[in-house]
């Protein structure tokens with residue numbers, strides 16, 4: 443072998459060694475950039491962040507947050523009497539267009555297509571507490587009740603009101619503190635979308651345009667709405683491009699903070715249910731029929747009674763007797779007095795009577811359950827407007843809660859907007875979140891209606907109502 447051959451072999455070996463070195467360095471760098479879904483906790487070679495705070499800042503001792511109408515920090519959306527609501531301060535989300543989806547607004551909603559005299563849907567049996575826990579009613583049926591049931595009293599005649607006999611003992615209420623946290627398992631279907639779907643995609647590393655489109659589609663499939671989806675995706679893209687996000691925990695934390703921010707966590711979500719000096723707090727509960735209004739009124743009354751409040755429930759859904767019966771069952775179950783008129787009575791008259799009874803008895807809270815079964819927007823406006831006006835002859839309405847069924851998605855939104863146009867809604871109760879993969883509707887509702895989601899329904903049980911708290915909710919969504 444000549445000297446030239448040795449030199450050539452030397453050069454080839456040197457080139458191979460250099461090529462190998464370049465390859466190894468490249469691989470190490472690529473690996474660092476890649477986001478891994480592996481949990482790095484406990485792995486000393488990975489400087490992952492500390493354990494995520496799963497409480498999401500949810501106040502352990504807070505439970506439900508009740509405030510006094512007018513005395514609470516004014517919600518950006520809380521209108522003064524006679525004023526239109528002011529849109530909430532959207533902070534860094536201010537760029538989002540307002541009310542993006544305006545197509546397909548119905549007259550009143552699907553319900554508008556159902557004639558008043560058509561067959562009504564059946565009643566759902568409420569599971570009542572164990573009979574042993576109840577003592578029999580202290581008194582036999584009030585003669586006025588019998589008169590009312592016979593339909594012999596005028597609806598606005600106070601003697602025709604039925605007062606549910608207050609039970610001596612009611613079944614024990616589940617603790618209210620940290621309910622959303624405890625009920626997180628109920629969001630299992632939505633967890634699949636956010637906790638697995640979105641997190642899985644983001645954790646796949648090196649996201650190309652197709653992957654981002656998939657993230658977008660996944661968020662849209664959870665009913666986040668197009669405007670919020672775009673804003674969330676833009677924010678994620680920007681953060682992932684600049685921040686040194688590597689581990690699964692860091693990706694989760696990033697997604698968490700972006701979603702929490704999109705829920706406008708600074709909105710006042712307290713329910714104005716604390717009494718004034720001389721008058722009770724008055725809450726009006728509105729929404730399309732079947733969304734869970736009566737159930738929500740019952741669950742809310744239960745929390746208030748457990749909080750030591752004296753509560754009157756007004757059955758202003760007078761379209762069918764069964765609705766008032768359902769409310770009365772709740773009243774007996776939770777220890778609240780129920781004021782009702784006969785079927786077909788003027789809802790405003792019943793609402794007035796309930797508030798009058800509440801004022802006379804010096805109770806703390808009056809909650810009025812209304813009907814959502816109305817033909818036209820004008821009809822709805824007339825009826826709800828009248829209910830509110832008539833109540834305000836006695837005292838002010840502190841809170842108008844719109845109940846919205848999370849499973850109805852965009853249809854529900856269109857209906858909700860009609861209600862929002864008709865009455866000044868001060869808060870939303872989103873029910874049936876336990877039965878849907880579309881937990882993203884919470885984001886959409888707030889964005890479209892401009893009012894905070896204050897409470898969420900997570901089941902049919904008496905204690906399946908939780909105060910809405912953005913951090914705890916997002917933690918529950920991410921699983």
Ligand SMILES: Nc1nc2c(ncn2[C@@H]2O[C@H](COP(=O)(O)OP(=O)(O)OP(=O)(O)O)[C@@H](O)[C@H]2O)c(=O)[nH]1
Nearest residue numbers: 566731732733734735736737873874899900901902
């Ligand atoms: N899964 C689930 N079901 C709920 C929830 N809230 C209410 N429901 C159920 O939804 C159904 C309708 O609830 P209602 O309270 O009767 O609804 P409504 O709006 O008062 O209806 P109308 O009286 O017809 O106007 C009932 O079967 C409730 O048990 C919830 O958070 N989760």
